[in-house]
Amino acid sequence: MQPTVRDHALADGLRAGQAAVEEGLLRATKSDVPFITQAARELTRTAGRRLRPLLVLLAARFGDPGAPGVVPAAVVVELTHLATHYHDDVRDEAAVRRDAPRPDANWDNTVAVLTGDFLFARASHILADLGPEAVRIQAQAFRRQVTGQILETTGPCEGRDPVEHHLDVLASRTGSLTAVSGRLGALASGADPSVADALARYGERLGVASHLADEVAAPTARRPTLPVLLLAGAADPADRELHELLTGLAERAGPTERAGHADAVGHSDAVARLRTHPVLDRAREETARQADAARAALSTLPGCPARDVLESLCETVVALTAPSSCG
Template sequence: MTVAGNHTLRNPTREPDLRAALAAVEDALVEATRSDMPFMAEAARHLARPGGRRLRPLLVLLAARFGDPDAPGVVPAAVVVELTHLATHYHDDVRHETNASVAVLIGDFLFARASRLLAGLGPRAVRLQADAFTCLVTGQILETTGPRDGHDPVAHHLRTLAARSGALTAASGRLGALTSGAPEEIADALAVYGERLGVARHLAAELRSPVHGAPTLPVLLSGDPTAPALAEARHEVHRQCAEARKALTPLPTGPARTALTELCEAVAQEI
């Protein structure tokens, strides 16, 4: 299952019912992005592409395993987090001055469709997604402005990633629990897990494919991606993964918890 660009994590589970749920999410994503306007076709093509980035819907579906996975709000919740994720990527194009006008419109279109689905999930889901979006915007601001004078750039970078990369994965776990009727303590644990996993995955991506000119943990650690700095950055990925696994402690054992653990192991091993 591809969850980060062309980088593939091993399939966390082979359960037929989970595969069926992911297929239902794919169908719902295509339906949610239908539009008669030509420039919206790009968004639909991106969403329908086989092997797309589907970590966040997967987290929703796995979280729902701790409640009723067939509850009517579970698949829409998975679609909401993926639409939000894709919308932030289109808005990132504006910051990078690439097809800015189209990117704004497509991103807004995706946010609008996500909001429409959210309205059917109830006020708690709406507030949860609003909080996650606030964190995403905060993370973008932190990344754009950089650390203030005298502040630790590494701590600033990790705080930025917690907002930009961790907020939506945290919301994915919590939404899956909420829409399935899982207990509140399960939702809390899944939110912590999701945030730590999101940060670990982003740090791992920095190590695999650093973006020229962008702040990355190895560069921030030493001013240059030296061997000691790379080792320290890898250690931080493993630390974040360990924190994610620790968050799973309150969850009952079973295939869903095993799958969540395997996602952590896959991130830790593939750097």
């Protein structure tokens, strides 16, 4: 996700920072064992948005962007993000993720899980040099991520609104790491703690909005998504029938086997119906609401080119949900 940066000095600084992050990722994923290097870099090459490192670099603009801990902090959050992808995709048994092959497509699940563990270990090693406060912040975020995974797996408790539960899950699973990106960037640059707090609030809401935008752009029932959850509470029998069709096909595919041809065609038809359903408009509204909350979190920060870019990211996320963007 690359926003338009109108300030030339900031654009040059971000390009230099992003190049340094890529070099740091290459160093961090190198092992004395060639196979581990290959496995660790497989997803690194295909995951292209680099939102979290970008947030670290932008957050550092509220302090000293050249401070020695800024680029390592950006490498840490991206390594953590990639590690969670390895674990998520094994758990989901997804064939592809954002048009890239699943990381364990070339190896069995054990190797994929251990590769994720290797990336976590590398992130922890780099993090240790950033000081105990950075370690504490990352540990809290990891606890939230694991909690979110568990809550998603167990589902909402009786009487809990499934939509509210889903948003809480996203705040923990996705928002926690984007929140850490803002906080670590501010911390590494020596920015004021109040700035770090504001950027953490911004990051969490932006992370939720970004994930919701993905759910709108590529609706599916392979795991809980807002459009499908909204269908579940619909009064129209046709909507309930579509929800049952989507979730039923996903369940029949099972966690460890691929759907048969008939089910695959049925799922494709059901998703096509979902793409034109009014619940997507409601999902777009929620995405915009989360993006607005992210923008509001920036209100206490001083005006500067970095803040302008952070605000533009909110607009970029919302634009991803436009009907023309979603096909």
